[in-house]
Amino acid sequence: MCAHVPCTFYDDSLLLDDHITVYGYWFRDGTHAIRGSPMATNNLFRWVEEHAEGRFHLLGDPSMNNCSLSITDAQSSDRGYYFFRFEKGNVKYSYRNPLLYVNVTDLIQKPDISVPEMLESGNPVTLNCTFPWTCGENRSFKFSWMGAALSSKSESSGVSHFSEISFIPEPQHHGTKLTCQVTLPGGRLNRKRTIQLNVSYAVQNVSITVTQDNRTTVFIPENSSALLVQEGQSLLLLCATNSNPPAALNWILRDQTLASSQPSDNGILHLDLPQLKPEDGGNYTCLAQHHLGSKQASLNISVQYAPRILRPSCSWVKEGLLCTCSVQAEPAPSLRWWVGGKPVEGNTSNDTFQVTSNRSGPWANSSLSVKMERVPNITLSCEGKNPQGTHTVLFHLAPDKSATPLVFQKSMILGVLCGAGTTGLLALCLLLILVKMLRKKSVVAAAGEESRARVEDPKRPSWEDLSLDPISPAADIAPTPAAPEDGLDESHYACLNFQGAKVREDHVSTEPLTEYSEIKFK
Structure with a gap:
């Protein structure tokens, strides 16, 4: 760097306009004023100190009482005391009180980089690097740019005290460093400033x-x-x-x-x-x-669980027995029917039964239609299965012993009608009705006992001795009640009652789950 020392002095001889040349000298303290070499002078016939040549300059005009001194490229060896001396003809005087003290410290000035607060990725940008030169001389500076955002190291030299660099910032340049370095005249000193780039960019991943x-x-x-x-x-x-x-x-x-x-x-x-x-x-x-x-990413989470049978049902229709079953599971379950211990899968059709199945996402749906005129004592089950487990709902077809026999209902109506006659006739009718009821109950009870005996073991096929062909009245396994003595026609009506067929929706175990539902006919 440089130093500028304003200086004035006074001597009476300067008041005389005698056209005598006035010389000024700056000496380091301790140097002999006659035999020694000055640091700076306007006397072209005096040699200056070698290490001060070109750096120490007497700027002022001694004839105008001006002794100002300029020091460029100051060095640590320049630190010390100095005095000024002037000569005008025979008038010579050295000003030693006070002495000039020059203190050379480390260079603290750094170049300044002008940069926007945020650079935008993909948009070209030009940055300026300026060095605060105050010495007033056009000296040669060397600027160097370094950084990951630059394709290569950039250098420039010249008398200008600033430099420019252009580049296109990218996302990978965010947070990287960019350095501007200035080498001062003489090449002995260099100063640099480093900044961190702030580059805005869209979502990368x-x-x-x-x-x-x-x-x-x-x-x-x-x-x-x-x-x-x-x-x-x-x-x-x-x-x-x-x-x-x-x-x-x-x-x-x-x-x-x-x-x-x-x-x-x-x-x-x-x-x-x-x-x-x-x-x-x-x-x-x-x-x-x-x-x-903007950008996005997705993760498909599939929650796997064991089959769950929902809304199972059976009903007696004109063509025979119709059962439906829906199973939900992940992964998607398989669904099949078991009829009398024999599996029925997929879409199957013959003269006796028809199975219709379909799948949709985690659902499997199926319906079983059995053609029969009368209902045998038979076991049906719906089974849903996947790697997480098995869920089975078992339907047991059986007579409903709690139903009131139709014969009893008809006899009661007949008794009421006869009650409008004589009391004696009423007594006779009641006696006949009681006998009829006792006979009917014995027949129904016998049929119920046989039904229970045949389905005591739910794992044993309850129809292994039967055929799925349409069942004729002669083939019905239930005993046919004897014709009533009063000659009244008997009609057989069937209805389906479910008892306890509840879906276990909290079932998560891989162990097979079986639920039972009894279908009773009356």
Whole structure:
């Protein structure tokens, strides 16, 4: 650097206008004024100190009482005391009180880099580097630019005390350093300033990290990834993005926002999923929103669970027996019917029964139609199965002993009609009715005992001796009641009553689950 020392002095001889040349000298203290060499002078016939040549300059005009001194490229060796001496003809005088003290310290000035607060990725930018030169001389400076954002090191030299550099910032340049270095005239000193680039850029990538049972998996999907979990397990999802400034994050499931973050959260958003249920499955999307461009990533979570049979039913229709069964599970279950201990799968049709099945997502639906005129004592079951387990609902067809026999109903009506006659006739009718009831109950009871005996073991096919062909009255396994003595016609009516067929929706075990439902006829 340089130093400028303003200086004035006074001597009476300077008041005389005698055209005598006035010489001024600056000496380092301790130098002999006659035999020694000055540091600076306007006397061209005096040699100056070698290490001061070109750096120490007497700027002032001694004839005008001006002794100002200039020092350029100051060095630590320049530190010390100096005195001024003037000569005019025979008048010579050295000013030693006070002495001039020059203190050379380390250079603290640094170049200044003008840079916008934020650079935008992809947009060209020009930066300026300026060195605060105050010495007033056009000296040669050397500027050097260094940084990862530059394709190569850039250098320039000249008398100018500033330099420019142009480049196109990219996302990878964010946070990198850029340095401007200035080498001072003479090449002995250099100063530099380093800045950190702040580059704004859109979302570069979105990653999803899954923590499950103390295990961590990282997904960086382009479109979507899948994850299989068991019902009841817990997950911790973490969404992370790379953008500047940080993007606003949202966890979304079926158009519903589950969690949100602010840009100040450094592009990280957690989502806790405890005790997962089947309805928690779906496509979890992390949406990163940024003013320069948004991006998203998805993780499809499939919650696997054992089959659950919903809304099973059987009904007696004109053509025979019609049963329906719906099973829900993940992965999608298989569904089949068991008729009298024999499996019936898929879509099957013959002269005796017809099975119609279809699948839709986690659902399997099926209907079983059995053509029969009368209902044998038979066992039907609907079975849903997948790798997570098996669920079975078993239907047991049996007579309903709690129903009042139709003969009794008809006899009661007949008794009431006869009651309008004589009391004696009424007594006779009541006696006949009681005898008829006793006979009828014995027949029904006998049929019930045989039915119970045949289905005592639910695992044994209850119709192994039967055919699924349409059953004629002669083939009915139930005893045919004797014709009533009064000659009244008897008609057989059947209805289906379910007792205790409840769906176990909380079943998550892989052990087979069997539920029983009894179908009674009257």
